[in-house]
Amino acid sequence: MRLSKTFRDQFIQHEMRTHGRKNGFVTTGQEARLLKWLPLIGLPKDKTLNMANIPENSPIVLEIGFGNGDFLVSMAEKHPDWTLVGVEIYLPGVAKAVGRLADAEVIERTRITQLPAQFVLEHQVEPAQLDGIFINHPDPWPKARHHKRRIIQKDFAQLLVSRLKSGGFIKLASDIPELAVWMRDILDQTEGLSNVAGVGGFIERDEDRIYTKFEERGEKAGRISQFLHYIVG
Numbered sequence: 001m002r003l004s005k006t007f008r009d010q011f012i013q014h015e016m017r018t019h020g021r022k023n024g025f026v027t028t029g030q031e032a033r034l035l036k037w038l039p040l041i042g043l044p045k046d047k048t049l050n051m052a053n054i055p056e057n058s059p060i061v062l063e064i065g066f067g068n069g070d071f072l073v074s075m076a077e078k079h080p081d082w083t084l085v086g087v088e089i090y091l092p093g094v095a096k097a098v099g100r101l102a103d104a105e106v107i108e109r110t111r112i113t114q115l116p117a118q119f120v121l122e123h124q125v126e127p128a129q130l131d132g133i134f135i136n137h138p139d140p141w142p143k144a145r146h147h148k149r150r151i152i153q154k155d156f157a158q159l160l161v162s163r164l165k166s167g168g169f170i171k172l173a174s175d176i177p178e179l180a181v182w183m184r185d186i187l188d189q190t191e192g193l194s195n196v197a198g199v200g201g202f203i204e205r206d207e208d209r210i211y212t213k214f215e216e217r218g219e220k221a222g223r224i225s226q227f228l229h230y231i232v233g
């Protein structure tokens with residue numbers, strides 16, 4: 001099976017500039033599931049969250065860079081009242097996540113997009129629309145000349161705050177100590193955010209939190225993850 005050009009143009013983006021891989025191998029079975037589910041729960045470029053049939057009063061929580069979707073599945077299982085919006089630019093990740101969400105029978109409470117988080121937040125989410133945002137183990141871009149590619153930047157932090165309701169949360173995790181400090185320092189200085197652990201602090205790992213692929217990978221390499229929790233207002 002091949003995804004048609006019309007389907008690709010609508011749900012699979014290749015033209016927007018991002019750092020990091022977008023394309024890779026997707027099996028025929030995964031393609032079939034993308035074809036089944038994306039027309040129902042996908043968020044193409046021309047659709048905003050307001051047009052996505054989200055049940056009234058359902059808290060809307062976004063995960064940026066969901067990888068294979070395991071964390072999305074666990075959040076959907078724990079919070080049956082939430083609508084989870086998953087944002088991931090890597091197509092094979094989107095394909096895996098769609099399969100996992102469907103198998104767990106939680107997919108109808110999600111909205112999934114392969115668009116970059118910057119575009120989604122700027123064009124598809126309204127100010128003060130979100131109840132929470134998770135960012136787990138974002139790409140570290142370790143070389144100094146690539147630090148500008150890191151997702152947490154001053155402008156992006158302000159964009160995150162602007163899309164959250166008062167009282168909304170941002171939760172982040174990283175197994176790369178230098179990146180954890182980078183994110184903390186930017187977010188601690190972002191107007192409108194307060195660090196639950198106090199300025200300069202990290203929170204303990206939530207007890208009911210699942211291990212994502214990258215947290216596991218970090219632990220195998222001997223790295224201890226660090227966690228951040230911010231509240232708006």
Ligand SMILES: C[S@@+](CC[C@H](N)C(=O)[O-])C[C@H]1O[C@@H](n2cnc3c(N)ncnc32)[C@H](O)[C@@H]1O
Pocket residue numbers: 018019020021064065066067068087088089090093115116117118135136137138139140151212213214215
């Ligand atoms: C290091 S992986 C972590 C995956 C997963 N959160 C985990 O903990 O296993 C970072 C993910 O962020 C995605 N990503 C990078 N830039 C992105 C962007 N601008 N918008 C959405 N996703 C992005 C990458 O494709 C990748 O899957």
